[in-house]
Amino acid sequence: MKVKIKSWTMAAYWTWDVKEDDLCGICHNAYDACCPQCSMPGDDCSLVWGQCSHVFHLHCIEQWLASQTNGGTCPMDRKTWSTVSAAT
Ligand SMILES: [Zn+2]
Ligand SMILES: [Zn+2]
Ligand SMILES: [Zn+2]
Numbered sequence: 001m002k003v004k005i006k007s008w009t010m011a012a013y014w015t016w017d018v019k020e021d022d023l024c025g026i027c028h029n030a031y032d033a034c035c036p037q038c039s040m041p042g043d044d045c046s047l048v049w050g051q052c053s054h055v056f057h058l059h060c061i062e063q064w065l066a067s068q069t070n071g072g073t074c075p076m077d078r079k080t081w082s083t084v085s086a087a088t
Pocket of ligand 1: 029
């Protein structure tokens with residue numbers, strides 16, 4: 001189930017501590033927020049798990065892999081990226 005939020009005033013309501021582990025390693029947005037390419041939380045911005053156990057927004061890793069010239073590697077550890085599973 002997804003929640004549509006009409007106005008996203010992150011600075012005002014972002015009170016809980018965001019652990020670094022909860023942030024996408026590419027865009028540094030929280031996993032439960034959407035990536036910068038999506039206009040608002042609740043857009044179809046799913047997460048993908050890689051074989052190296054890192055998690056990114058689908059759009060972030062897609063863009064990252066598209067920018068790679070020597071095959072896809074994880075931006076965190078430079079291991080060959082292999083998607084294990086995706087969730088919405
Ligand atoms: Zn991201
Ligand atoms: Zn997105
Ligand atoms: Zn990794």
